[in-house]
Amino acid sequence: MAKARYTQLSGNRRTALDRARQNSTLTIPGLVPEDGQDSGASFSQPYQSLGARAVNNLAAWLLGTLFPPDQHFFRMSIHEDTADELGSGLSEVKTALTRIASKAQLLVETSASRPIFMETLRHLVIAGNALLYQPDDATPPRMYRIDQYVVLRDNRGMLLEAVIHEKVYPSALKPEVLAAVGVATKPGEENEKLIDLYTHIKRMEDQIVHYQEIDGKIVPESEGRSPAEKSGWLALRWQSVPGSDYGRAHVSEYLGDLLSLEDLNKAIVQFAAAASRIITLVNPSSVIDIEELNNAESGDYVHGTPEDVHTLELGKSQDFMVARQVAEGIELRLSHAFMLQSGTVRDAERVTAEEIRAMAEELENVLGGVYTVLSAEFQLPLVRRLLYILQKRGEAPDLPDTIQPMIVTGFEAMGRNHSANKLRAWMSDMIN
Numbered sequence: 001m002a003k004a005r006y007t008q009l010s011g012n013r014r015t016a017l018d019r020a021r022q023n024s025t026l027t028i029p030g031l032v033p034e035d036g037q038d039s040g041a042s043f044s045q046p047y048q049s050l051g052a053r054a055v056n057n058l059a060a061w062l063l064g065t066l067f068p069p070d071q072h073f074f075r076m077s078i079h080e081d082t083a084d085e086l087g088s089g090l091s092e093v094k095t096a097l098t099r100i101a102s103k104a105q106l107l108v109e110t111s112a113s114r115p116i117f118m119e120t121l122r123h124l125v126i127a128g129n130a131l132l133y134q135p136d137d138a139t140p141p142r143m144y145r146i147d148q149y150v151v152l153r154d155n156r157g158m159l160l161e162a163v164i165h166e167k168v169y170p171s172a173l174k175p176e177v178l179a180a181v182g183v184a185t186k187p188g189e190e191n192e193k194l195i196d197l198y199t200h201i202k203r204m205e206d207q208i209v210h211y212q213e214i215d216g217k218i219v220p221e222s223e224g225r226s227p228a229e230k231s232g233w234l235a236l237r238w239q240s241v242p243g244s245d246y247g248r249a250h251v252s253e254y255l256g257d258l259l260s261l262e263d264l265n266k267a268i269v270q271f272a273a274a275a276s277r278i279i280t281l282v283n284p285s286s287v288i289d290i291e292e293l294n295n296a297e298s299g300d301y302v303h304g305t306p307e308d309v310h311t312l313e314l315g316k317s318q319d320f321m322v323a324r325q326v327a328e329g330i331e332l333r334l335s336h337a338f339m340l341q342s343g344t345v346r347d348a349e350r351v352t353a354e355e356i357r358a359m360a361e362e363l364e365n366v367l368g369g370v371y372t373v374l375s376a377e378f379q380l381p382l383v384r385r386l387l388y389i390l391q392k393r394g395e396a397p398d399l400p401d402t403i404q405p406m407i408v409t410g411f412e413a414m415g416r417n418h419s420a421n422k423l424r425a426w427m428s429d430m431i432n
Helices: 002-026 050-066 080-110 113-126 175-181 255-275 290-295 317-337 353-365 368-393 411-431
Strands: 074-078 129-133 142-144 149-153 159-168 195-204 207-214 224-227 233-237 280-282 309-311 403-407
Touching: 002 113, 002 149, 002 159, 002 195, 002 207, 002 255, 050 113, 050 255, 050 317, 050 368, 074 080, 074 368, 080 113, 080 368, 080 403, 113 129, 113 142, 113 233, 129 149, 159 233, 233 368, 255 317, 368 403
Parallel strands: none
Antiparallel strands: 074 403, 129 142, 129 233, 149 159, 159 195, 195 207, 207 224, 280 309
16 A cells, blocks of 8 residues: 555656756755665766855754754743743743753754754755654654655645655564565575565544555554654655645755856866867978977977977967856855855955854845744654653653743744844944
8 A cells, every 4th residue: 555655646756856856966966866876876976066065054054053052942932821820830830841841952962863954954955855754762863865755745734644665675674574574585695685665654633643564564563653743754845835745945946056057167177178288289391300309308409490389279268267257156146045154255355244244144034934944844843742752751741732832043043133133233333
């Protein structure tokens, strides 16, 4: 059933997958591989490295902004009416909620989640889609590429169904699992072959249920369920597209500039290779001995006239400068789009700190809309999942609906930064 459903839903993914592969080719080749390619495949390298640097910079910026290592990325908010009812006990409740938030933050740090989050953000920037699974134990989360899963959403963009297809070695499975699904390959034998493993996730009313399947048989102990709003399955998007099951990538919005930069850099590299060739022409009617000229050391004397010897030149230096100037303009636009501040600060002796601060604020404003999507589909569901894990472990109580998590990084932090900058500017004006 899971395999058939994966095949049925794969057609709706084709356009998004083709865009993701094209984006990967221009930025980080192999991040979204072509059909049939594995980890040992060789990938064609682009003629420019700005795409890879831009993606890594933006993903690292987002990781530090959404999940800062020196502070909590969320806090527990109490409804005003409940706060009034608590009266003098409000301080004690807030202290207890802060401890719960600290435990959830510690769960992220101790489960080695940051490397997975970094890889997830890189896939969101390039492919626009990624599927993240946060288990309910101490193991790190797992991330699936767009070519490994299909997804179906409702009209609000919420997860309805998803199917994951991955290949595993039999040695990675328990013997009882192999016996239950009837896999003939014995673990550890020579030339061990990969087998297809499908994971089917589906929303049923207010629950998210999942199971795994091999050769049409359900894997033992693979079935599970959890409340929909506390599920560990997060189908993430960079930019939501109304009516579409898949999101749009950041790279797709600047694909024209990346394609143009790739073509220009290819032309510049080919021109440089041709210009670096040194070919000397000698007048065929000259008395110069070519062999003697070729073997002459520095400072030697040979017979001949300068007019009989000429070095071949392309004579295209002006055209080269035009291509270089156009490429630099494209690099500047891409630096703005991918938060590369080093490429956007003007090259001058007197660049004030205020100018750099204003430039950084302008760059961050570009991601304002992205922060809202990541906050609603990534951070908030992750927090609810972490709280659910703590409750299952008995490390946190069941919280009433009047106490809800509130994200304090990303878009919310932008608002605080703007207010701080306004206050800083006012104080500067008052001093002056």
